Every structure is written in structure tokens, then in C-alpha cells.
Amino acid sequence: MSLPMLRASRALSGADMHAESHAGAYADSCSSAGRVVARGAFARFATTLALTGALFASLVASPAVDAKTAQPKPVLDASAVATPDRYAADAAQQMFAAGGNAVDAAVAIAFTLAVTYPDAGNIGGGGFMTVYMDGKPYFLDYREKAPQSATRDMYLDDKGNVIKGMSLVGHRAVAVPGTVDGMWEAQKRFGKLKWKQVLAPAIKYATDGFPVEPWLQKRREFAAQNFGGKTNFDAYFSNLKAGVVFRQPELAQTLTRIASDGGREFYEGQTADLIARQMYGHGLLTKSDLVQYKAVWRQPVTASWNGYQIVTAPPPSSGGIGLIQLLKMKADLKPQFDGVELNSEPYIHLVSQIEDRVFADRQQYMGDPDSYRVPVDKLIDDAYLAKRVEDITPDEVPGAVPVKPGLGDSMPEKAQTTHFSVVDKWGNAVSNTYTLNGPFGSGVVVDGGGFVLNDEMDDFEIKAGVANQFGVTSGDVNTIAPGRRPLSSMAPTILTKDGKVSLVIGTPGGSRIFTSIFQVMTNLYDFNMPPADALAAMRFHHQLLPQKTIYFEPYHPIDGELAEQLKTRGYTLQGQTFNGDVQMIRIDGTTPQPAADPRGVGVGRVIQ
Structure with a gap:
């Protein structure tokens, strides 16, 4: 018509x-x-x-x-x-x-x-x-x-x-x-x-x-x-x-x-x-x-991790790079994480130190690729990320040493x-x-x-x-410029293994997007949780600024002894109204397992 x-x-x-x-x-x-x-x-x-x-x-x-x-x-x-x-x-x-x-x-x-x-x-x-x-x-x-x-x-x-x-x-x-x-x-x-x-x-x-x-x-x-x-x-x-x-x-x-x-x-x-x-x-x-x-x-950003291939968002998203950095740096810190209970005080502290480094890089290097050459390969390089976590220790005092971008202070070359x-x-x-x-x-x-x-x-x-x-x-x-795309944290992600889809995942949540996806993926693959449990587990967020602040959610708040331990470490705890609404599908063999975040009203449905 x-x-x-x-x-x-x-x-x-x-x-x-x-x-x-x-x-x-x-x-x-x-x-x-x-x-x-x-x-x-x-x-x-x-x-x-x-x-x-x-x-x-x-x-x-x-x-x-x-x-x-x-x-x-x-x-x-x-x-x-x-x-x-x-x-x-x-x-x-x-x-x-x-x-x-x-x-x-x-x-x-x-x-x-x-x-x-x-x-x-x-x-x-x-x-x-x-x-x-x-x-x-x-x-x-x-x-x-x-x-x-x-x-x-x-x-x-x-x-x-x-x-x-x-x-x-x-x-x-x-x-x-x-x-x-x-x-x-x-x-x-x-x-x-x-x-x-x-x-x-x-x-x-x-x-x-x-x-x-x-x-x-x-x-x-x-x-x-x-x-x-x-x-x-x-x-x-x-x-x-x-x-x-x-x-x-x-x-x-x-x-x-x-x-x-x-x-x-x-x-x-x-x-x-x-x-x-x-x-x-x-x-x-x-x-x-x-x-x-x-x-x-x-071209999507791709990286190997834990025997899988990650396929995720390139700039103007910071989320894909941030997700890969989180996953790889946590893997590099395996000796420090061994034996540490999920979402315990030492676990939250170690993850927060990783997040400091990710957000420092985000602030310095990421923008619209049509305006700047974003150093994607360098930011997800294994050697670079291994070096980034060298100074992370279980005893590190939050905020004692300012976290800086890892590639130096020079800006990249222009190019709900x-x-x-x-x-x-x-x-x-x-x-x-x-x-x-x-x-x-x-x-x-x-x-x-x-x-x-x-x-x-x-x-x-x-x-x-x-x-x-x-x-x-x-x-x-x-910065604002005519025709420029603003930086985003959105990170729609697919995990494959041997050329076949293993996981499809993503969430809303602003700067919480890739930290939420990271935590759910960690729950699935590091702690072997079933999809529903991986989604329902507590999530927290830390993003460099404001310094030493850990955000918690009403769905699963940080309180009691855990809260006191984090405060003793030097952290400030701050509530937030939202920490993601993850929608994901895991493939188990030939069987898809969809799951919707219990924080929302979503639906996971198998369709014959």
C-alpha cells in the first residue's frame, strides 16, 4: 500500500x-x-x-x-x-x-x-x-x-x-x-x-x-x-x-x-x-x-574463555569488552579465588578490584568507533589483562592506590x-x-x-x-558531536563451543549490564549452578567511582555479618533499585534451557 x-x-x-x-x-x-x-x-x-x-x-x-x-x-x-x-x-x-x-x-x-x-x-x-x-x-x-x-x-x-x-x-x-x-x-x-x-x-x-x-x-x-x-x-x-x-x-x-x-x-x-x-x-x-x-x-568482539568462544558487542558498546575483561581477569586470579565462597566478603572484594580496572579502561578508551580508534585488541589481550591483575591481592585496601587506565593516559587516536x-x-x-x-x-x-x-x-x-x-x-x-553514537554498556552475548551455540544472554541495567552478565556466567560455569539458581543468586556492583562503594539490590540485599565485614574492609554500601533483568538460554546437548530473571516478569519458553 x-x-x-x-x-x-x-x-x-x-x-x-x-x-x-x-x-x-x-x-x-x-x-x-x-x-x-x-x-x-x-x-x-x-x-x-x-x-x-x-x-x-x-x-x-x-x-x-x-x-x-x-x-x-x-x-x-x-x-x-x-x-x-x-x-x-x-x-x-x-x-x-x-x-x-x-x-x-x-x-x-x-x-x-x-x-x-x-x-x-x-x-x-x-x-x-x-x-x-x-x-x-x-x-x-x-x-x-x-x-x-x-x-x-x-x-x-x-x-x-x-x-x-x-x-x-x-x-x-x-x-x-x-x-x-x-x-x-x-x-x-x-x-x-x-x-x-x-x-x-x-x-x-x-x-x-x-x-x-x-x-x-x-x-x-x-x-x-x-x-x-x-x-x-x-x-x-x-x-x-x-x-x-x-x-x-x-x-x-x-x-x-x-x-x-x-x-x-x-x-x-x-x-x-x-x-x-x-x-x-x-x-x-x-x-x-x-x-x-x-x-x-x-565485526563482533570475540575471545576464547574457559573452552568457549565469546561473541559479544564491540564499540560503541563498552559492555562486550568489559565483560571479556572481567571473565579473563577473574580466570587470571584463579589462585586467589580458589576455595573462596561465592559472594563472601573476600569474593566481593576481589571482584570489586577487577571492576575498578575495567571501569578505568572504559572511561579512558571507549567511544564511537566511527570517531575514535578504540584499541579493542589491546584491551582484551591476555598478556595485558594478566598484567592488570598483578597487583590485586586479597589484602588490598580499597582506594588506597588510585586505579588508572592500563594503556597509559593518552587518548585513542581520532578516526530503560x-x-x-x-x-x-x-x-x-x-x-x-x-x-x-x-x-x-x-x-x-x-x-x-x-x-x-x-x-x-x-x-x-x-x-x-x-x-x-x-x-x-x-x-x-x-563527548557530544554531530552524528556520533553515544557510548553504551549494552552487551548482548552469545557463547559457542565447537561452532555450536551454548549460551545466549543479556540484560538491561546501564553500567550494571556487563557486571550482571559476568556474575551469572560465573555462577553457571565456575560454580556449576543450574540456570534458575544462577539467575536468582545475589548480585552486586562496583564501578570505580564513587570510590569504595559497593551497590546491592533489594532482591538479595547485602546485610548482617557480610555487610559488617565489607564495612570493616573500608567499603561503603549503597542500595540500588535495579540490578539487571537477565534473559538467557543455555543449551544442554540438544536441549535448550531458557530462563528468565526472577527479578522481573519475564518468560522462558521452549517452543516445539
Whole structure:
């Protein structure tokens, strides 16, 4: 269907979309369930929708793959997913039933979460996807970018001080979204089903609605308090209340346009016009920024560890490098860890000293590889990491000697997040982490589009030495520049052995992302825990700054004798509200074992 036809008859296109697609929206589910202005449009939309229900059902049920094409022989007993909510798992199951592979399921999940998990799932944000397809690793960078009119000091006042909240709330916090182009590129390259098919579940949930659970209402209330009425967030999400069937007709229409006209519609079509109109006079993002945006296929970072091959995120993520450094340095300290009980005081102390060194390197060397030559190979080199841990001892006093970057002080030469894991029965895998940054992003909803825009500009170094919302600084390699991608901690990771997938894992959590993944992997492989126990075990976090501070979580707090021991050592303990929502799939022989973090509401599901 052409764009003019869509403009002329939105109700018809909405019905057609529902018939043609069945996907999961990577959008940000920011449509109005309670807007008076949308109710009449939705009524017309629903009437037309009823006429096309049969066509919709037939499209979802029938594979788009040519029946004459020989299907590869399955190598696993089943497919599996680990997703943040049940709707996304349902969308994946529909894709597998239609003959789709791991990428089809992943794209359907991403779009569905944009509807049903709107505080983090999105089409107005960006992220990273690690893919293992037909025995080969791939990495897709669809991270957001700074608009062309962005400047280094754009969040400072005339005295050089940071303007509080400007990089977090409102139009000026918004970077160019990458999610839709990322899903479009992944589906074009590896998907087996039609584009409209993978979008269909998301469109259905946006159109028909889904019942809101109490946890989502609480997240909406928290975000609304942060936005303080400075954006149009409440106009779209005030009805996101427990027990309400939340419908998003504007978002449904947006997803229908994308389904009908392809992923570039978001950047060049009517949706792009709606974004540009929303930003005009308030923010920096223009239609030209959208037209110029392209997701990038990059070489994943790979490393050998413990008999496995790690496949993870390269820059502009710091998470992949940080994860490899943590795993390798802990292995180098095996004599010190031998006989040390998991999550005991000496264990936490040793891990914290490793984390100091990882975050020192992160701050100094990591940024957008299109702007700087990040010394990836040097940072994960075995000899370098062995040298980095030479001065770590069980008796080291926290903070007594400042931890510096390990490659010297010279800069490299110029040159709310959610996660899901997917494995198909043919042995292909997708690990995907994507984000709006903060809960519900900037709080700005695209009028007429029904989706939230990110606040990703806060991930840049706003001012030297001033931390972002996760308490992390990143140095001159991550300053604001036109078209630059901000540094991230996202680390969608796949572990392989002898060319076969062994583990698919990832999590949201800002700077806690790779420390959370590290702890779960350590639980699995060093302490031989089953997946559910590995996820449920206590997690802690330390990140160089603030010095001597260990963060603990409400799910499994550090208290009692352990807390006193750490304080005696010289640490300050600080509670945090969140320490990851890990979604993982371990492969045991030919059996996938999906597991969802008990800290969240996710679903691990085996799909025959």
C-alpha cells in the first residue's frame, strides 16, 4: 500500500495492517489509550478491522517461505525464547509456528515489546543485536546518533554548569532513533518470513489492547513523576493503569505504515514527518537526521574463555569488552579465588578490584568507533589483562592506590533498556538489547505516531567529570558531536563451543549490564549452578567511582555479618533499585534451557 493511500484512508490501512502482519513492535508503545481525540478514530479503525479478521488469521498462520525450498535439518530438540513479558514470547511462538527462524522471532519480539513493554521496548530508541546464523557470528549496531545540530556544550549554561535534567527530559534529550532500521536490516538479511508477518503481533496488541499489570502502572507513575508535566507523556499514558485494557490506535497506525512500506518509512515517510513536526521548535532532531540514519553491521568482539568462544558487542558498546575483561581477569586470579565462597566478603572484594580496572579502561578508551580508534585488541589481550591483575591481592585496601587506565593516559587516536534471547531449532541464535535509556525515555510522545522518543543524549559525556544517570563518566572519547553514537554498556552475548551455540544472554541495567552478565556466567560455569539458581543468586556492583562503594539490590540485599565485614574492609554500601533483568538460554546437548530473571516478569519458553 502506498503512502498516499495510507494518508487517504487511515482506518482502512489499520485494518489491512492487522490482516497483513502479526509481529512484535520494537516501537515504544507510547500511543494514547485515553486520548479523547483518538477514540473516534479508533472506533472507525475497529469497525474496519472486524471485516478483515479472517485474512489476518490466514496470513499469520501461513509461512512466507517457498515450500519448494529445502528446510535445513533441526539440530536442537526445540526452539526457545527468554523474553521480558509473555506477549513477546507469544509473538515468537507464532513466528516459529509459521516457519520462521531466530531472527524472525527476534524482530517480532522487538516490535511487540514496543507495545506491551513501553517503558523500555521501543521504536523510538536504539540498541545492539548479536546474531549467530549458520555457524557464523554477526553484530548489528542500531544505536541512536546525535542530531547534526548537536554541539559539545549544548547542556551547559553560560557559566559552564550542567543544566539539570535537560539531557534526560524533553525534546532536547532526544537522539536519532535506530530501532526500526535495525530490525529492518536484520530481517532483510536473515529473516525467512515476510516483513508484514513479523509486525503482525505488535499491531494486534496495539489495536486490540492488552491488560495492564500493576508493575507497569508503577513504572508509569515513577516516570510521570520524573517528567513533572514537562512533556505530553500524561496525555498518552495516564490511562496505563492496572486492569485497564490499554489500546494504542496511533501506534497501531504507525506500525501498519511500517509494515506496509518497510522500515525506511519511519525515516523517510509519514512517520518521519510526524517526528520532525513533534521536534520542530523544541529539539534538534530534523527529518534530514532521520533520512541520513543507517544501522551498521560491525565485526563482533570475540575471545576464547574457559573452552568457549565469546561473541559479544564491540564499540560503541563498552559492555562486550568489559565483560571479556572481567571473565579473563577473574580466570587470571584463579589462585586467589580458589576455595573462596561465592559472594563472601573476600569474593566481593576481589571482584570489586577487577571492576575498578575495567571501569578505568572504559572511561579512558571507549567511544564511537566511527570517531575514535578504540584499541579493542589491546584491551582484551591476555598478556595485558594478566598484567592488570598483578597487583590485586586479597589484602588490598580499597582506594588506597588510585586505579588508572592500563594503556597509559593518552587518548585513542581520532578516526530503560530491555533484553531478549532467542534460539531456533536449527541452532541459530539472537541476543538483543535495546533501549530508550531512562524509563519511557525523554517522556516525549510523537503526536499522531503514538510512540515515545529516547533520552539517549544523556549517555554522552555532558561535561568533563560529570556522571550520567548511572553514575558513570566516560572522558573525551564520548563527548557530544554531530552524528556520533553515544557510548553504551549494552552487551548482548552469545557463547559457542565447537561452532555450536551454548549460551545466549543479556540484560538491561546501564553500567550494571556487563557486571550482571559476568556474575551469572560465573555462577553457571565456575560454580556449576543450574540456570534458575544462577539467575536468582545475589548480585552486586562496583564501578570505580564513587570510590569504595559497593551497590546491592533489594532482591538479595547485602546485610548482617557480610555487610559488617565489607564495612570493616573500608567499603561503603549503597542500595540500588535495579540490578539487571537477565534473559538467557543455555543449551544442554540438544536441549535448550531458557530462563528468565526472577527479578522481573519475564518468560522462558521452549517452543516445539
